[in-house]
Amino acid sequence: MRPMIALRGVTKRFGATVALDAVSLQVQPATTHVLLGSSGSGKSTVLRLILGLAAPDGGVVLVDDTPVDASTRDRLVARMGYVVQDGGLYPHLRASDNVALAAEAQAWPRARIAERVAALTELTGLDASMLRRYPRELSGGQRQRVGLMRALMLDPPILLLDEPLGALDPIVRAELQEHLGRLFADLGKTVVLVTHDVREAARLGHTITLLTAGRVVQHGTYADLAERPVSPFVTQFLTAQTLTAPSAPARG
Amino acid sequence: MTLRLALALGGLLASASGAGAAPDGVIRVGSKSFTESYILAEIAAQVIEQVGEARVERRVGLGGTGVTQRAIESGAIDLYPEYTGTLARVILKDPSLQTIEAIRARLAPRGLVVSGSLGFANTYALATRADLAERLGLRRISDLAAHRELRAAFSSGFLEREDGWPGLRAHYGLVLARADVMEHALTYRAVASGDVDLMDVFSTDGQLERLHLRLLEDDRGFFPDYSAVLLARRETTEHFPRTWARLRETLEGRLDGRRMAQLNAMADLDGKHVGEVAAAFLGGSSPSTAASSTGGPRAILGEIAALTRDHLLLVLISVGAAVALGIPMGIVAARFRRAGQLELSVIAMLQTVPALALLMFMIPLFGIGKGPALVALSLYALLPIARNTYAGLMAIDRTLLEIAWVLRLGELRRLLRIELPLSAITIMAGIKTAAVTTVGTATLAAFIGGGGYGTLIVRGLALDDTATILAGAAPAALMALAFHGLFELVDRVVIPRGLRG
Numbered sequence: 172m173r174p175m176i177a178l179r180g181v182t183k184r185f186g187a188t189v190a191l192d193a194v195s196l197q198v199q200p201a202t203t204h205v206l207l208g209s210s211g212s213g214k215s216t217v218l219r220l221i222l223g224l225a226a227p228d229g230g231v232v233l234v235d236d237t238p239v240d241a242s243t244r245d246r247l248v249a250r251m252g253y254v255v256q257d258g259g260l261y262p263h264l265r266a267s268d269n270v271a272l273a274a275e276a277q278a279w280p281r282a283r284i285a286e287r288v289a290a291l292t293e294l295t296g297l298d299a300s301m302l303r304r305y306p307r308e309l310s311g312g313q314r315q316r317v318g319l320m321r322a323l324m325l326d327p328p329i330l331l332l333d334e335p336l337g338a339l340d341p342i343v344r345a346e347l348q349e350h351l352g353r354l355f356a357d358l359g360k361t362v363v364l365v366t367h368d369v370r371e372a373a374r375l376g377h378t379i380t381l382l383t384a385g386r387v388v389q390h391g392t393y394a395d396l397a398e399r400p401v402s403p404f405v406t407q408f409l410t411a412q413t414l415t416a417p418s419a420p421a422r423g
Numbered sequence: 424m425t426l427r428l429a430l431a432l433g434g435l436l437a438s439a440s441g442a443g444a445a446p447d448g449v450i451r452v453g454s455k456s457f458t459e460s461y462i463l464a465e466i467a468a469q470v471i472e473q474v475g476e477a478r479v480e481r482r483v484g485l486g487g488t489g490v491t492q493r494a495i496e497s498g499a500i501d502l503y504p505e506y507t508g509t510l511a512r513v514i515l516k517d518p519s520l521q522t523i524e525a526i527r528a529r530l531a532p533r534g535l536v537v538s539g540s541l542g543f544a545n546t547y548a549l550a551t552r553a554d555l556a557e558r559l560g561l562r563r564i565s566d567l568a569a570h571r572e573l574r575a576a577f578s579s580g581f582l583e584r585e586d587g588w589p590g591l592r593a594h595y596g597l598v599l600a601r602a603d604v605m606e607h608a609l610t611y612r613a614v615a616s617g618d619v620d621l622m623d624v625f626s627t628d629g630q631l632e633r634l635h636l637r638l639l640e641d642d643r644g645f646f647p648d649y650s651a652v653l654l655a656r657r658e659t660t661e662h663f664p665r666t667w668a669r670l671r672e673t674l675e676g677r678l679d680g681r682r683m684a685q686l687n688a689m690a691d692l693d694g695k696h697v698g699e700v701a702a703a704f705l706g707g708s709s710p711s712t713a714a715s716s717t718g719g720p721r722a723i724l725g726e727i728a729a730l731t732r733d734h735l736l737l738v739l740i741s742v743g744a745a746v747a748l749g750i751p752m753g754i755v756a757a758r759f760r761r762a763g764q765l766e767l768s769v770i771a772m773l774q775t776v777p778a779l780a781l782l783m784f785m786i787p788l789f790g791i792g793k794g795p796a797l798v799a800l801s802l803y804a805l806l807p808i809a810r811n812t813y814a815g816l817m818a819i820d821r822t823l824l825e826i827a828w829v830l831r832l833g834e835l836r837r838l839l840r841i842e843l844p845l846s847a848i849t850i851m852a853g854i855k856t857a858a859v860t861t862v863g864t865a866t867l868a869a870f871i872g873g874g875g876y877g878t879l880i881v882r883g884l885a886l887d888d889t890a891t892i893l894a895g896a897a898p899a900a901l902m903a904l905a906f907h908g909l910f911e912l913v914d915r916v917v918i919p920r921g922l923r924g
Contacts, residue, residue, distance in 0.1 A: 224825050245831075253829045259822055263844045263919035272840070273830040305921035321830070 175200040175361040176221060181230035183216055190216045192385040203355050203362040205376030213385040214365045218331045223248055252322030256334040258314035260306040267302040270320045291320040296350060312343040332364045348374050369412040381405060450659060453491055453500030454483040456885045458690050459627060463504035465701035470673050474666045484881040486870030487580060488513050490791055497790040501659040506545060506649035512586045536660050538653040539675040543627060543683045546646045550624040550636040552614060563642040564595055571598050575621035576605035576613055586647060594645040608887040627680050629688030690886055723894060734875035737865045741797050742858045745804035753812020767810060774806045778864045782871050796873025803864055804857035811853025815846025847918045855910040862903040
């Protein structure tokens with residue numbers, strides 16, 4: 172199958188630091204791909220390159236076979252939703268206004284916006300009375316759901332999530348992980364999710380890329396990494412966080 | 424409400440820019456900011472009102488010859504009391520002009536008319552405490568040569584003018600321990616208390632006798648003749664011939680030095696208002712005018728109300744203009760870093776110019792009155808607003824701006840919907856600073872005829888009248904407090920609820 176997103180030999184430097192070193196990877200349509208690694212591994216940089224928020228120093232980033240560059244990034248970003256840790260909500264706007272921003276910019280009629288917000292509220296399982304609140308009046312989990320609603324507002328085929336559950340406590344986190352897994356499968360989105368949490372990677376990722384210090388260590392399913400590690404580092408990284416191997420996600 | 428405000432603003436701007444227009448049934452009477460000038464201007468104003476040919480607008484207390492000259496040449500004022508020596512030396516820059524006829528001939532091409540002498544000459548003179556003069560044997564200016572230890576305080580005009588201290592010092596070969604600049608009204612107290620030994624005065628000064636000050640004789644004839652005259656625009660005298668004739672008839676040759684000193688003393692020492700003093704000279708009460716400009720304590724309340732409106736408009740318009748200009752400048756600075764730094768540096772430099780000097784710089788560009796005062800005040804209010812807008816925008820979390828791009832909000836929507844609201848607290852703090860400080864700075868507008876509370880402060884300084892100074896200073900302080908309180912309310916409206924702590 173033709174990959175929805177592909178990196179081919181991508182290198183990115185910040186001054187003297189090499190953030191990504193000849194990284195290649197592919198994400199198939201309607202699957203969830205997890206970028207796994209500890210902080211500083213370069214996984215967030217991959218998302219920024221896909222979004223066009225940064226440009227690679229070498230190699231090429233392809234979205235739907237189109238190279239991401241200054242001339243294409245405005246067009247390509249229209250196909251992406253972006254969620255960051257703790258939601259990245261605008262503190263001066265109510266939850267509903269945060270969600271509606273992208274649709275307002277596209278001059279959607281009010282009724283259509285309201286309809287879509289209602290549908291997303293149901294989809295993400297947010298308590299509808301929370302929509303009137305400002306971000307600081309919401310819990311971490313609620314903020315995250317609102318951030319997800321905002322990214323889904325225009326129904327983009329690609330979702331990019333940067334440590335979306337990083338700021339949540341373990342119970343809320345487990346609950347949301349399960350919810351997200353079902354949601355991604357139902358919606359048929361192509362998802363790239365950045366996390367350092369092995370359990371999350373195992374639950375949500377159809378495929379996983381393990382990164383360290385800007386290099387790819389191993390591609391594969393969780394089972395590949397767990398059972399056929401290419402190096403002792405893979406096993407070390409997986410077992411440092413998990414004692415029991417969770418079951419792999421259902422294929423959407 | 425909005426309409427009325429708009430009309431008021433329009434009226435103010437019209438009156439600010441209406442200088443130099445054809446006669447419109449109004450004679451604008453000016454004066455400088457010292458007692459005698461106020462009194463002569465008020466006498467002229469009352470005479471004009473009695474004739475009834477024209478209405479009077481008082482633009483008194485202007486901050487010096489530079490201001491009055493510019494004002495009468497541009498038509499911002501039509502008439503004001505002046506002295507022949509000043510006309511010759513400062514305005515015509517030709518000290519050889521001795522007679523009124525010679526001066527008149529030279530001013531005619533400029534469209535200006537000079538009356539005959541009002542009857543007295545008010546020359547510059549040096550004064551010292553009588554007991555000190557006694558002790559040191561000081562009777563003549565040449566006696567000062569033997570007393571280099573003396574300390575002098577001069578008004579700024581005297582300290583700088585060729586016919587003032589620089590010329591006098593050269594003429595007599597004088598050297599003094601100190602010769603500082605000091606506000607004239609304050610110098611009397613400094614001399615009386617012994618902090619200062621010597622000051623410049625006018626020979627018709629009403630306070631000399633009662634403060635036990637002694638004039639030093641100009642034994643080598645340095646000070647030129649300063650006969651008092653009225654200076655008027657020719658078109659005004661031609662348009663209102665009866666008024667001009669009556670002014671000359673009432674004033675020419677009618678005031679000798681002693682009489683003028685008495686009038687000055689009435690205002691300076693007896694605390695009489697200028698309106699009363701003028702009425703006393705004209706013989707009999709002058710009902711309409713006493714109330715309209717400078718009457719008794721009750722009238723001053725009415726005046727404060729009018730000045731409050733003036734002052735408020737000065738502040739609102741100038742801060743409004745500074746907001747309209749400063750926020751876009753802050754945005755530009757945040758968008759284009761290098762040009763922005765340059766822009767902010769230029770505004771910051773403007774801020775280092777003393778407010779009074781900035782006001783004076785406006786005169787050659789915009790004349791006198793509210794217009795130039797508004798321009799200067801706006802420039803002054805610019806820095807806190809532009810700088811805080813810049814700082815607010817620069818402090819926004821970069822991730823939030825990137826998300827705005829991913830959401831494809833577009834430049835304008837991002838600015839209006841995201842960036843400015845997120846910076847609202849910082850921007851409002853800048854506007855608040857600008858408004859509160861402008862209330863204070865606006866009191867200086869009176870020096871160039873801009874009106875407002877400063878009018879009372881300038882007059883109070885000239886008349887050495889603390890009550891009048893306070894009548895201007897206290898409401899200004901209250902207004903600053905009121906603005907501070909008002910902004911607490913405005914903050915609640917402007918700052919998004921999600922950002923308030």
